[in-house]
Amino acid sequence: MEKTVESIFEGYKDAGRDSLIPILQEIQDAEGFLSEKSIIKVGTHLKLPTSKIYGVATFYNQFRFEPQGKYHVQICRGTACHVLGSATVLDELQKHLKIKAGQTSRDGKFSIEVVACIGACGLAPVICVNGEFHAKVTSKSIKDILDNYSKEAEK
Secondary structure (H helix, E strand, C coil): CHHHHHHHHHCCCCCCHHHHHHHHHHHHHHHCCCCHHHHHHHHHHHCCCHHHHHHHHHHCCCCCCCCCCCEEEEEECCHHHHHCCHHHHHHHHHHHHCCCCCCECCCCCEEEEEECCCCCHHHCCCEEECCEEECCCCCCHHHHHHHHHHHHHHC
């Protein structure tokens, strides 16, 4: 981690606050999330308080503070998905995986992210697992979808 962050800083030698978001994006791209250590290092490099960096990072929902699971489940909560039952699907998803949105399962297999809109309204309600879309998901079908990914992980 430290070498990665340090190599990112090489591209931002005399950087100021205006480089904060691009630096955070590069760190997350390289490491998968923003760790407490990396946030502290960014603060030192940019001569900014850690609280300011954390404040910016938490404002934007693109930043994560823990690693994603092997299977990252995005559930759409846009209008079409909401009207067609995505709240029930989310409840079932959380119940089945025993985690809340924004968390990763203890075994590292699954993580859940609620997104405002996936842009697949005609498939509502929809979830996306590692880029693979599942259309017209129900509280009943979610178990089968997750079981298939669990079986795939065991191979």
